[in-house]
Amino acid sequence: MNQLRTHIEKIIPLDDDEFELISSHFTYKKYKKHQFLIQEGESVEYNYFVLKGLLKLVYTDEDGKEHIVGFAMEDWWETDFSAYYLKKKATMSLECMEDTEVLCLKLEDYRKLCAAFPKLEHFFLEKAYMGFISAQQRIISTMTTGIKERYEQLLEKHPSLIQRVPKSLLAAYLGVSRETLSRLSL
Template sequence: MSKELRQHIEEIIPLTDKDFSYILSHFTEKKLKKHQYLIQIGDKVAHTYWVSNGLLKATYTDEKEKEHIIQFAMENWWITDYQAYFTQTKAILNVDCLEATELLCLSYENREKLCKELHKMEHFFRRKANNGFIALQKRMLSFMTNSSETRYDLLLKQYPTLFQRVSKSIIAAYLGVSRETLSRFNK
């Protein structure tokens, strides 16, 4: 797990062995089973999570009890309820495992400590956040400007393995279409 995390961080910043050993000391490991919740609505969110192995989804349930998929997280991705994590408040999202999952957990306090003590980690997290903002903006614009079939094609092109790992119902929910509509896109 640690080798993969180091490679992930070094995609953005160089690390010495000493740097990485210090960084890793701020993480804890967590393993969850398929269908197990990592975060549930109302939980205090103390950690952000880096996915070493597995697949998760973050969902929001509206006042009509409709579940909206906000994000997936697979290997080398980060996930949490960001609003709750950064404001140290209660979760408004559920995050659950679509597969058995192995995670490295970083508390808010340890993240802040790493950023203060190792400015290269502050740079790393800023770049990760910027990339997340860009991805979110692209997804929002895609919902506003593309047909559901175009959104399907873009998702398939960008994350082809996702389609082998989750049900068509989950893909349909992520795209905001019915399962029947999704069936028409399968070529």
């Protein structure tokens, strides 16, 4: 749980009692490589804070083709956020690419904690703004930038991700075929 405390305290201070109450609302879970945390079509119970491991958030289109919406690794939050927050069925799946350990937070517990500690909303607001900025930058990048530049941007932003993610999935994230990525010598 120390990892979660350090992570939150980068944005807001917490005393021991506060953190004890906060951490009591998280559940620890461990998954093997290839296990699913979220399956398309099911309810999404949790938002996940990644302690260890690597995950992919995947949208599968009507033709069965996988599109990578995002990756997540240590200290990232990940879920099918729209389904989680709006209590709808998942349109994406969340799958482990490595053995993974997470802390799980239910929406009800998230709301309880925010009511108890309004400063937690400051923490989540900061996270939400950064998520929004990243998503908007990805939209711009998709509209305007060549594959090679997008690969290089990803490399610059998340060097450790590139080392851990197979090239075929990087291709699915960048929206090109594995062959195209190879042709660019990436």
